[in-house]
Amino acid sequence: MPIHIIDRRLNPGGKSLENRQRFLRRAKSLVQGAVKKTSQERDIKDVLEGGEVTIPLDGMHEPRFRREGGTRDMVLPGNKKFIEGDYLQRSGQGSAKDSGPGEGDSEDAFRFVLSRDEFVDLFLDDLELPDLAKRKIAQTESEGIQRAGYTTSGSPANISVSRTVKLALARRIALKRPRKDEIEELEAAIAACTDEDEREVLLAQLEKLKAKSKRIPFIDPIDIRYRRFETVPRPVAQAVMFCLMDVSGSMSEHMKDLAKRFYMLLYVFLKRRYKHVEIVFIRHTDRAEEVDEQTFFYGPASGGTLVSSALQAMHEIVRERFNPADWNIYAAQASDGDNSYSDGELTGMLLTDKILPVCQFFAYLEVGESGGSAFDLSDSSLWSLYERLRNSGAPLSMRKVSERSEIFPVFHDLFQRRETSQEKAAP
C-alpha cells in the first residue's frame, strides 16, 4: 500500500487570516472600545506594539440549545470511603464538576492578542484630518502600476505562461505538428508490422513525422507573451502639520510629558494614515526654533514664554515653503497657557491675520498640573484669548488636559471623523 508523506510546513501560512479578519470586523465596535480602554493605561510606545485585548463575549456568543439543572446522575472514579446510601453535603460549587459536553465558552470575557498593525489600525480607525480639501497632484511619489494587456517583449519574470501556451497550441494545430501519441502509435505499428514493404512505408512516414515535429517547435519565440504594466499618476493631497510646543520654564515636567505624548500620538497618526503629510516641529520659549523630531521629543530646553515667536516662525515657514494655495495646512499647539502679558495682543493679531486664514484646522491643547483643580479656577491668558477668537468664528479647537489618561480621549475628540466640521470657518 503506497504511503504518502508530505511536508506541508512550507505551505503558505495564515489560512485563518481571513476568518480572523471577519471576526475582527464583526466584533469591531467591541474591539475598538477595548482597544481604547487598553490604550489609556499604556505608554504610547506600548500602544504601538499591539497586544492583548479583552472583549465581552456576549456580542460574539454562539448560542446552542443547552440543558441545565434538574436531577443529575454521574459516575466518578476514585471512591475512597463511600458506601451505597451515603449522603454527601453539597458545597457551594458542587464538589464534582459537570462532566457533560458543555462547551468551554462559558467564560464571560474573551481575551485574544491583536497584532501591532491591527491594534494601531483599530486605534486610529475613526480619525481623520478635517477638511482635506486643497488637492494638488504632487510630481513625485504619485505613480501607481496597473496591468495593461500583453506585449511581445519584456523581462522573463513577466512571462505570461497561460497566454504563451495558448498561442503555441494554436500555432501547433495550425501547422499540423504531429502529436506525440501519433508518433507512438506509428512506432507501435512498426514494431508490430511483419511485412517488410509495409514496414518501409511506415518507417518513411515516421521519419517524415519526426522531421516535421522537429521543424515545428513546441514553443516558438514568437509565441511568447509578456504581461505589460504601465504607470498611472495618482492624485495626492498635500498637507503639512505644524506642531508648536511650549517648552518654557513654566511648563512642569508633567506638562511637558503630556504635550509630548499628545504629539507622539499625532505623529503616529499622521505617519500611518497620510503618507504625504509633512510635519514641521517648532518649539519655543521666548524665541522659537524649528527642530527635528528627535530634538522635539527628547531635547531639553528652558526659558521665558513668548507664544507669538512660535506663530511668527510658523508664518515664516509657511511663506517660504508651503504655499497655502497648494497645501492643506494644519497646526496643533500645546502650552500651559502662560504667556507674557505684553505678548497677548501680538499673538492674537498673528493668529487672526496670518495663521488662521491659511489653516484648515488649528488645535490648541492646554496642559495642566495633574489634579487640575486650580486649573478650573480661572482660564489662562492664552485660553481666554483663544476663546475670544473662537467666539468670533475662527477655526479653532481647544481642549484642556491634565491627566495622562485624558490624552487619548481628547485626541480622539479632536480628530474624530466628522460629517461636517462644525468648528470650521470659511478660509
Place this chain on the structure above:
Amino acid sequence: MTERLFEGADWDFHTLQRITDACEEVALKDLGLDVYPNQIEVITAEQMLDAYSSVGMPLFYKHWSFGKHFAFHEASYRKGLMGLAYEIVINSSPCISYLMEENTATMQTLVIAHAAFGHNHFFKNNYLFKQWTDADGILDYLDFAKNYVMQCEERYGRTEVERTLDAAHALMSHGIDRYPGKKKLDLRAEEKRAGRRRQHEEEVFNDLWRTVPAGKSKTRSALSIERRRKLLGLPQENLLYFLEKSAPRLAPWQRELLRIVRHIAQYFYPQSQTKVMNEGTATYVHYRIMTQLHQQGRITDGNFLEFLGSHTNVVFQPEFDDPRFSGFNPYALGFAVMQDIERIVTRPEDEDREWFPDIAGKNDVMGVLRDVWANYRDESFIAQFLSPKLMRHFRMFHLHDDPEERAGIRVDAIHDERGFRRVRRELARQHDVGYIDANIEVVDVDLSGDRRLILHHHVIKGSQLNETDAKRVLQHLADLWTYDVALIEVDANDKVLREYVVSPRPIAAAVA
C-alpha cells in the same frame, strides 16, 4: 539484530518512511488491521492552530466564528495555557494524519501508530462511520461547500450569507438524523445534485402556474391534523432538515447552505458517539505497535521509555477529588477496557467467565477486538464490556443529585457486587448522545392560522434549557422560518413546564 528505526530524537523524511513501513508491518500482519491508504503530512504549530479553528478539517468555508476560535486558541497557546495536540487525523480516504514538526522521532512513531493505523482502522470499520460518513467524498464535498459559500457571498452579499450560516450553526446540534434512512450518504453525488436542482428549478419555472385555480377536491380544512403532519414529515427532530424542506420563504441558496451545515454536522455525528472507543482503539493499537517494535529491537530502550512517559500521561485518569479532574478521560477509559478485554480473552478468571461467557478464554484477542471495534459505540461498548474488575480498579461510584433532596447528594451505587450493574448502566448512559443532547422536535405547524412553528422539548430528569441561549437559538430559528416559533418544554407526563414564543426579526423577513 534488526536495524534500529532511528537513534535519538531527530528525524527526517526517510526516517518517517521507515517508521511508517515498520508500523504498517506490525499493524497489518500482527494485528490484522484493515485501513484506508495513509497520507501523512508534517505541519507547523501555526498550521495546527489553523486546523484547530476549522474543526480539524484541511479546508472549510469562511466564517467569523472560526476566526474567533482561532484568536482564542492562539491567545491561550501563546500564553502557554494550552499545549497543542501531537496530531490530527481526518476520517477521509486517503486517511490524512497531520503530525507536528516539533515531535521527536519517538513521538512521531507513536503518533503514526496511533493515528494512521489506530484511528484509521476504526474509521474504516466501525458501523457508525460506515453508516453516516462518506470518507471518499468528504474532502471534495468540503471543497464544494467552500466554493458554494464563496459564490453565495459574491451573489447575495456577505451579511446575508453570514446571517444564514449563523442561524444554521446555532441549530447544528439539532441538524442530525439519528436513525439511518434508506439511502447511504454520497457526498460526491450531493455536489452534482445541488447544481442539477438549481438548473431544474430554472428550467421549469413558469409564472403561469400561480394563476391556475386550485382544485376543489381538497380544501385546507379537509386536511386532517394527522395527514398534515404526515405531509410535513412530522414529528421531525432534525430541525435543519425540516427548515431546508419546509421553511416557506427561504431562497434556494439558503436551503443549500442549511444542507451543507447539516451534512457536516452529520459527518461529525459518529465521532461524538465514539470518543471513548475511538481513542481507546488508537491507544491500544499504538501501545501494541510500540511494544512490538521495541521487542524487535527497532526502538532503543531509551526511546521506549520516552514513549512510556507520554503514553502514561495520555492515559492518566485523575480521581474525582483531584483538582485536575474533568470527567472520565476517554483515552484512559477506552484503553483500560481494551486491555481488559485482552486479559479476559487470554487469562480469564471465574468472575470473567460468569460476566463474559462469550469471549472469556477465547484466546483470539485481535479477532474479538476487531469485532468490538466494528460493532459498538461508546454507550453499548461500556454497557457490554466494562468488567467488575475494571470498576474496582477505577473505584467507580454513582452519585445521584436531586435538587429536591435536602440531605445532599446520594451515593447510589459503588463498585461492589450490588452496584456493578447499576454503575455500568449509568456510565453507559453518560455516553449516550440520546441522553446528552436535548430532545427537541418539530411537532406541528399551524398552517391554517398564523403559520406558527411548534416545537417540543421533552424534558428528561427535570433538566430544562438554558434560557438566554434558548431564546437566542429560537431567534435564529424564527428568522429562518420567518413566522413565529414556539418552543414548549414538556415533561414525561406531557405537563407543560415552560413556553417560549419568538417572532422573526423584521430584517430577515424583508430579505427572504
